Amino acid sequence: MIESLFFLFCFLILGEFISTLLTLPIPGSVIGMVLLTVALEFNIVKAETVKPSSKILLNNLSLLFIPPGVGLMVYFNIINEYFLPIVISYFVSTFAVLYISGIIVQRLDRS
Amino acid sequence: MKSLLTQPIFSFFVTIGLFYFFKIIYTKYPFALLNPVMLSVITLILYLKSFQIPYEEYFEGAKVISFFLGPAVVALAVPLHEQMVEIKKRKSPLLISVGVASIIGVLAAAGIAHALGASSEVVASIAPKSVTAPIAMGIAQKINGIPSLTTAIVIATGILGAVLGPGFLRLCGIKDPLAFGFAMGSASHGIGTARALEEGELQGSVAGLAMALNGVATATVTPFLIKLFF
Known part of the structure; x- marks a missing residue:
């Protein structure tokens, strides 16, 4: 669980870093998603490593949109x-x- | 009493409590209009309005929930990776689809608003409405829209796609899982993706892919289209 969260945040921060560095309009999370997909494809990161927290987050993805939705x-x-x-x-x-x-x-x- | 209602723990509590409650109802009666996100948002707005709690105060407690949107978007890489064989087989239809849909999306949104007499600021704010909020806000800023209005329309678009999208697609005969997921992600970004995940791994992962691709495509074409037509 902690291991998978660690890797998700690694890619999130890497994405944010690239987004800010290149002043891209694309959010860091989307860049992080692309980078993690590439890392998984090339077996740099194993799917099993990131799966535990990915599953929990994606199973409850709708919930995460409620606070901004109330906005x-x-x-x-x-x-x-x-x-x-x-x-x-x-x-x-x-x-x-x-x-x-x-x-x-x-x-x-x-x- | 009011001090309890505005405590961060309470905002968090009502948010997950309402979602939990509406999810139970939705599992029992899976009708589109009983969508848990939509009902939770409506109920929370009514609650905040009736107790005169400002949104900022509510968000203090609820922001820990949306904090996890960032890692959740990154996590979409997992189903995307698992469905990569399926996706690679149909690379070109997917790419053509985003290309066309991003242009039509911007032209339809901006064109209709313009034709009905919206100011140029409002037209620019509504143009990027199909893509995920951070990208849409960036685009709106670039083309002199109002980023906060864009955010509102983007979220409303996500909810509309999640609530009526699946029924509409079925009505149009779009039943292929890949096409279904891709349409959901293209038209209604993360909220549509969350809804597509309920249908299956393939639908959800393709929706996540569509969200990313349409974000990039729309960011690229919108400034040109706005200059050209409006």
Whole structure:
């Protein structure tokens, strides 16, 4: 458990370091995820080593989004001001991206 | 009484307590609209509003929960690695999909908001709405949007995708697990990924991959698209 947390944080910090050093708009956690995937692929880190805490974190991933989600309440005023354009754009573009990205993967695979 | 309610331990307690409660309900009645994240967020907002507790005070106690978002995103490497054989087989459909979806996503979000009379600031804030919050905020800053408004819309997009996405995809006949997961991650980042993980390892890992790829693609195309069209 501690070992796996240690390795996850190693890659998180490495990712943060690269993100700050190169002033990338990509968050350190995403860079860390890519680096850890590469490390796992090349067997530099064994999957078994990082698995224990990865499992716990991913099984409860939804929970982790609740505190920032509640932050929505702070922005009610500004959303209210442009209610219609924001809400319509929000619904249409979300469903558009869902459909397009899904259909492309499914169709291209069949052909 | 109020001093107890604003203590950090209490914020933490109600957050996991509500999530625990709504998860039990959702396991019994797995309807999309009973999504535990959505119901927990709504209940917590109602609770904070009715006791007039400011968000900042709540977040003092609850931030230990979201602190683990960082390592959790890194942890997505594990299912990604385990499904790599499946993913590599279909590399090009996945890459074409993010390329097209990132452009359409930005154009649809910004275009509709623009057409309906939103100010250029609001258009810029809504443009990167499908990608994970830290990336979206960075993009919004670059194109003169309001980063905090972007954060709000991004989170709302995640919840919308997680709640209605699976049903919508099934309705459209997108049942292939790889396509399903990829769509969830592309459209609704981490919250969609969390929902896709409930469907299976492949769906979840591909969603995590889509979140990363779409983040990078959207960060690249948005400044150009905004300059070109708006």
